[in-house]
Each structure stands twice: as structure tokens, then as C-alpha cells.
Amino acid sequence: EVQLVESGGGLVQPGGSLRLSCAASGFTFSTYWMHWVRQAPGKGLVWVSRINSDGSSTSYADSVKGRFTISRDNAKNTLYLQMNSLRAEDTAVYYCARARITGATWVYWGQGTLVTVSS
Amino acid sequence: NFMLTQPHSVSESPGKTVTISCTGSSGSIATNYVQWYQQRPGSAPTTVIYEDNQRPSGVPDRFSGSIDSSSNSASLTISGLKTEDEADYYCQSHDNSNWVFGGGTKLTVL
Numbered sequence: 001e002v003q004l005v006e007s008g009g010g011l012v013q014p015g016g017s018l019r020l021s022c023a024a025s026g027f028t029f030s031t032y033w034m035h036w037v038r039q040a041p042g043k044g045l046v047w048v049s050r051i052n053s054d055g056s057s058t059s060y061a062d063s064v065k066g067r068f069t070i071s072r073d074n075a076k077n078t079l080y081l082q083m084n085s086l087r088a089e090d091t092a093v094y095y096c097a098r099a100r101i102t103g104a105t106w107v108y109w110g111q112g113t114l115v116t117v118s119s
Numbered sequence: 120n121f122m123l124t125q126p127h128s129v130s131e132s133p134g135k136t137v138t139i140s141c142t143g144s145s146g147s148i149a150t151n152y153v154q155w156y157q158q159r160p161g162s163a164p165t166t167v168i169y170e171d172n173q174r175p176s177g178v179p180d181r182f183s184g185s186i187d188s189s190s191n192s193a194s195l196t197i198s199g200l201k202t203e204d205e206a207d208y209y210c211q212s213h214d215n216s217n218w219v220f221g222g223g224t225k226l227t228v229l
Contacts, residue, residue, distance in 0.1 A: 107156075
């Protein structure tokens with residue numbers, strides 16, 4: 001069974017940092033691209049970042065570029081999101097998601113972890 | 120930048136059929152696959168349609184997806200509506216290798 005379990009969320013002051021983790025199990029983690037998606041309270045889903053299967057290629061939404069860093073450790077089956085210079089508008093539930101493979105599988109989502117940026 | 124537009128809300132009665140649209144802003148929506156996600160209150164999203172019209176295992180065949188190139192839109196159709204289908208639905212496609220989401224549609228089954 002595919003499982004994605006996020007952790008690391010919490011309350012942080014503006015300007016602070018936080019590192020989110022996403023522990024993957026039930027599939028060959030090193031085969032899949034991975035994404036982070038966030039959802040502000042009462043709002044829709046917004047794509048944040050993605051990383052390819054071996055970690056050599058990453059991409060970011062303009063709103064987080066230069067502040068967030070996505071990475072992965074395929075030996076530990078874990079995805080990360082390092083978030084620096086946090087702002088109030090970064091307050092959201094952060095989901096990790098496993099990308100689909102064309103013709104084979106669909107997107108799986110974790111349960112999310114809440115990040116609150118407030119003084 | 121590529122954008123996807125969905126109606127803010129739709130409502131229908133149990134047992135009826137509802138269709139939710141997702142319109143692409145530019146280019147052809149048929150260029151990249153469209154996915155649909157269901158999100159019930161307080162829960163994470165789950166996939167109900169992937170690659171335009173494929174259903175994951177466990178998703179009932181009451182859910183179907185299609186592409187209409189003439190209107191540059193994708194559609195999610197849910198037939199035989201049940202109260203458990205009440206949720207937010209999001210379409211998703213790609214802009215290069217990045218994901219793009221529609222704004223979401225709140226489905227009310229009343």
C-alpha cells in the first residue's frame with residue numbers, strides 16, 4: 001500500500017525556517033518524481049515544487065523561488081522541503097504527492113502537515 | 120502562464136448527473152493529460168480521474184472524464200449522485216513539468 005506521511009509542520013515566526021519531511025513507503029520511491037502542494041485555509045490547491053526521481057532537477061513556483069528548497073534522500077525514502085524566510089502568506093497545509101507514471105499509475109497524496117507563520 | 124478555470128460551485132440532487140468543467144487559458148488542453156481530484160472537508164485530496172479519462176482502482180464508474188478540444192476544456196461527470204460525493208473537485212494539468220490546478224469547484228448534493 002502506498003503511504004506518504006508528512007511531518008515537520010508547526011508554528012514559526014515570520015522570517016523563520018522550517019523543514020518538512022515526507023516519508024514514503026509501499027512503492028519504489030527512487031522511481032518517481034515527487035511534488036509539494038499547499039493549501040491555505042479555505043483556499044484551493046497550489047503547486048509549490050517538484051523534484052525528479054534522482055534529485056538532479058527541481059522546479060519551484062514563483063512565490064517560493066529563492067526561499068524554499070526541495071530535496072530527497074532515496075536511501076531513506078524521504079522527500080524534504082526546506083522553507084526559509086517564511087511569510088504569513090506561506091501559512092497552509094503542505095501536502096507531498098507522488099507523481100503519476102503515464103499509462104501506469106495515478107497521483108497519490110499524503111495527509112498533509114500544517115505550517116502556521118505568525119508572530 | 121497556463122491557467123485552468125473551473126466554476127466556483129455546482130449543485131444537484133441525489134441520483135442526478137452533474138458535470139464540472141475545466142477550461143484551459145491558452146494552447147490546447149489536449150496537449151497534456153488532465154487529472155481530477157476529490158477533496159472532502161478536512162481530508163487530503165484523492166485522485167478520481169487521471170490521464171483525462173482513467174479511473175483509479177476503487178473509484179466507482181459513476182465518475183468519468185473527457186476532453187473537448189473545441190472548447191479547450193476538460194470535464195468531470197458524476198452520475199447517480201450520492202451525498203458522499205459532496206466535496207471540492209480540482210482539475211490539474213501541466214505547464215512544462217510543473218503542475219497547474221484549477222481553482223476548485225464545490226459540489227453540493229442536496
